[in-house]
Amino acid sequence: MMLSVEDLAFGYGRRRIGAGIALTVEPGEVLCLLGPNGGGKTTLFKTLLGLLPPLGGRICLDGEEIGRWSRRRLAASLGYVPQAQSGFFPFRVRDVVLMGRASRLGVFASPGAADHAVAETVLQTLEIGHLADRxxxxxxxxxxxxVLIARALAGAPRIVVMDEPTASLDFGNQARVLGQIRRLSRAGITVILSTHDPDHAFLCADRVALLHEGRLLALGTPTATITSETLAHIYGVAVAVVPLPGHGHAVCAPLLLD
Structure with a gap:
């Protein structure tokens, strides 16, 4: 499924956060959204998911404007992974993942054997089956x-939007989540994610969109887009972008002044 955005303006009510957004995301592509706090990343995501109405422009899936779609149809096509939450209710992991099947059920329907089988398959695919009864x-x-990624995938979406999926995770868990994102891409699922770490874009993204003050500053491959100049512009600090020989990507380090 292809997502296309044409001259999109977004915000809350009459308060415009951003405008002039134009991009296309191909099936199976990983697009990473980079930008400072308050730059509009989360608001843009809510608009792409249909949770907020566009203030201008169009959002289309396979050429069809989503403003005409029902909530159920949208939920069946677009999955959402929020930042990891501690949660309030002691649900089993298996039941949390099963909640992702809601978009595939009728209003008063309960999950059946097929839904449980999908949840179990997703748990095993993401290699967290051992957590099912935790x-x-x-x-x-x-x-x-x-688990939140598994919940989104249980709905069998063709596009998954992830809001800072590596936030607050330790080094090892960040690498595991990024690895799963690449595996989802290889399986043909489109992933759009935001992050504050440009290194992560080098590791998992096909393209990068730099969002600054509500507008796209740059859009392209990680190597072409993430440069010392663009990072200094959007974050206001000097940054060294150092290529890693033999790896095809780079690492970024701020240059702090005494």
Missing amino acids: VYTEISGGERQM
Whole structure:
């Protein structure tokens, strides 16, 4: 499924956060959204998901404007992964993942054997089947993030939007989540994610969109888009972007002044 955005303006009510957004995301592509706090990333995501109405422009899936779609149809096509949450209710992990089937059920329907089978398959695919009977509120932050990804995938979406999926995770869990994002891409699922770490874009993204003050500053491959100049412009600090020989990507380091 292809997502296309044409001259999109977004915000809350009459308060415009951003405008002039134009991009296309191909099936199976990973697009990483980079930008400072308050730049409009989360508001843009809510607009792409149909949770906020556009203030201008169009959002289309396979050429059809989503403003005409029902909530159920949207939920069946677009999955959403929020930042890992501690949770309030002691649901089992299996039941949290099963909640992702809601978009595939009727209004008063209950999950059936096929829905349970999908949830179990997703748990095994993401290699967290051993967590199935654990209580969601009692597992680690990295494990909770993987469960939220599993919940989104249980709905069989063709596009998954992830809001800072590596936030607050330790180094190992960040690498595991990024690895799963690449595996989703290889399986033909489109992933759009935001992050504050440009290194992560080098590791998992096909293209990068730099969002600054509500507008796209740059859009292209990680190597072409993430440069010392663009990072200094959007973050206001000097940055060294150092290529890693033999790896095809780079690492970024701020240059702090005494």
